[in-house]
Amino acid sequence: MARTRIVHEYDNQCFIEIPEDGGEIARTEYWAPSSGGYVRNVSRHPGTSGYQVCDRLCYTGNTLYWNGSVPLVGLIRREYQAARRHERRMNLS
Numbered sequence: 001m002a003r004t005r006i007v008h009e010y011d012n013q014c015f016i017e018i019p020e021d022g023g024e025i026a027r028t029e030y031w032a033p034s035s036g037g038y039v040r041n042v043s044r045h046p047g048t049s050g051y052q053v054c055d056r057l058c059y060t061g062n063t064l065y066w067n068g069s070v071p072l073v074g075l076i077r078r079e080y081q082a083a084r085r086h087e088r089r090m091n092l093s
Contacts, residue, residue: 006080008073012066015043016080028057030076036068039075056083 002019009015015029029043031050041057042050054061057079064079066072 004080006073006077008071011071012068014071014073014076016076030072032066032068032072034068036066039064039066039072053079055079056086058083 002025004019005017007015007017012034013029013031015027018026018028020026027043028041030039030053031042032039039053040050041053042048044051051059053059053064055064057064057076064075066075
């Protein structure tokens, strides 16, 4: 079985690839302004600035802010891991 990949593209851009049943791969792209700012999911509407992302990569809660001093991929990894922990606690996975 393939594993989830969180990949650094640029300091302010990364993506997550999650294997799904049937061999498909779901890809979600994240972006923030290079000088820092709110993190956005640009997968749903390519060519736009995308939706703002909140804690645990959800769309409700505290909006994620990236300060621009370290690569965005670190923040996305941390929030993805927090989401997985939350799912396990809630017995959702």
